[in-house]
Amino acid sequence: MTFAHPALFYSDEESYIDGIVPFVMEGLANAEPVVVAVPSHSLVLLRDALSGFAHLVTFIDMADSGRNPGRIIPDLRAFADRHRGPLRIIAEPVWEGRSDVEYPACALHEALVNYAFSGRDLSILCPYNTTTLSHDVLADAEKTHPVVIDAGGHRPSDHFHPARVVVAAHTMPLPIPENAVSTSVGAGAMAAVRAFAREQATKLGLTPDRVHDFTLAVTELATNSVRHGGGESTVRVWAESESIVCQVNDNGHITDVLAGRTPVHANDPGGRGLLLVNRLADLVRTQTTSSGTAIQVRFDLGNKKAT
Numbered sequence: 121m122t123f124a125h126p127a128l129f130y131s132d133e134e135s136y137i138d139g140i141v142p143f144v145m146e147g148l149a150n151a152e153p154v155v156v157a158v159p160s161h162s163l164v165l166l167r168d169a170l171s172g173f174a175h176l177v178t179f180i181d182m183a184d185s186g187r188n189p190g191r192i193i194p195d196l197r198a199f200a201d202r203h204r205g206p207l208r209i210i211a212e213p214v215w216e217g218r219s220d221v222e223y224p225a226c227a228l229h230e231a232l233v234n235y236a237f238s239g240r241d242l243s244i245l246c247p248y249n250t251t252t253l254s255h256d257v258l259a260d261a262e263k264t265h266p267v268v269i270d271a272g273g274h275r276p277s278d279h280f281h282p283a284r285v286v287v288a289a290h291t292m293p294l295p296i297p298e299n300a301v302s303t304s305v306g307a308g309a310m311a312a313v314r315a316f317a318r319e320q321a322t323k324l325g326l327t328p329d330r331v332h333d334f335t336l337a338v339t340e341l342a343t344n345s346v347r348h349g350g351g352e353s354t355v356r357v358w359a360e361s362e363s364i365v366c367q368v369n370d371n372g373h374i375t376d377v378l379a380g381r382t383p384v385h386a387n388d389p390g391g392r393g394l395l396l397v398n399r400l401a402d403l404v405r406t407q408t409t410s411s412g413t414a415i416q417v418r419f420d421l422g423n424k425k426a427t
Contacts, residue, residue: 124243125233126274127265129250129258136162136247137169139269140210143245147208148176155199157192158212158247159183186213189222189229190398193236193381196244201383206241214261216252221418223257225405228289230264231282236378245269260285286377294407294414296367300358305342305368306351313342313355317366320357324364325421333400334419338366340393341415345370360418363402367416374408 128139140156144166147154156166157180167174178199186192192213200207211233214226233244248261250270262268262279269275303316317338321331338355345353350371357366380394394415398404401417408414 123237123240124267125237125265126243126245126267126269127261127277128245128247129261129268129270130247131250131271133165135271136249137165140166140245140247141169143208143210143243144170144177145173147243148173150206152205153199153203153207154178155180155196155207155209155211157182157186157196158210159215162212182212183215186211188398188401188403189213189225190380190401190404192229193232193378194383194395194398197236197381197383200237200240200242206243209242209244210247211244212247214248214253214257216249221405222403224289224292225403227257227260227264227285230261231285231289232377232381234264234266234282236381290377290406290408292405292407294367294405294416296356297358297360300356300367302354302356305346305353305355307346309346310339310343314339316355317357320366321364321419324357324359326364326419327422330419334364334366337397337400337417337419338368340397341366341368341417344393345372345413345415348372362422363418363420365416365418367414369412369414371412372408373410374406374413380404 130136130139144154155178160181160183163179163181170177185195192211196209213229218226230246246265248258250258262277263285264282266277266280267274268277301320305313314335317335318331321334326334342353342355345368353368353370355366355368380398384392384395397417402420403418405416
């Protein structure tokens with residue numbers, strides 16, 4: 121089996137199409153399933169470019185399904201698990217407009233792709249716009265992709281080192297504002313956590329269906345934290361810009377870099393908590409070291425229910 125994870129460095133619509141369409145057409149010619157997961161503005165462009173072959177491709181709006189980068193690997197793993205034999209994926213998790221808060225989760229996702237699909241017979245091509253993205257973002261792409269495709273052709277990345285990106289993302293501080301409201305959590309206190317989360321979400325303006333999602337996500341985090349993080353944790357909630365943020369801190373250390381991103385089989389007794397949190401939240405960030413773990417979830421005010 122072979123796994124390929126190249127980055128496509130493109131500068132305009134022409135180089136974007138020229139880099140992606142042949143990759144797709146080669147897969148279709150080999151009877152390989154093809155997924156195109158790119159932001160909505162690029163979906164129309166690629167559908168038009170593929171013309172009469174577009175109906176053979178699965179299109180996914182990355183701006184929706186990949187809004188929280190923590191959802192991308194589980195979704196792609198689920199698709200890969202449904203198909204035997206080789207397949208091809210175009211996945212564009214980074215685009216102009218990703219915020220400084222979102223971007224570290226995007227870089228972490230790209231690094232973890234190398235772990236999640238190692239040994240699988242598939243190719244994941246990741247486009248990066250060299251005109252609109254910063255030098256630092258492109259430098260990270262060279263760290264998370266073993267091969268770069270640019271105007272000069274294919275070249276190995278001399279900077280490929282996904283483990284460094286994982287460590288950097290997991291050790292990045294997650295500041296807590298002074299106005300955060302907090303509560304301590306121990307075993308048997310989940311009813312109080314649910315009430316706290318529901319009260320804060322309602323007070324800070326989440327829509328009723330998102331209040332339910334927020335409460336569920338916070339309860340899952342607190343449950344995992346108490347179970348695996350030393351028996352007690354601290355839950356903090358605050359409003360920031362257009363989002364409501366919850367951060368759960370404990371004394372544990374997450375050593376599985378793919379925690380919350382690995383599909384769970386029906387007969388497995390656990391492992392669903394972080395998967396569910398990734399599904400519900402608009403963004404999930406994690407800081408984890410031998411000194412303790414902080415998991416931060418963001419729910420955007422007015423954002424539609426996660427799917």
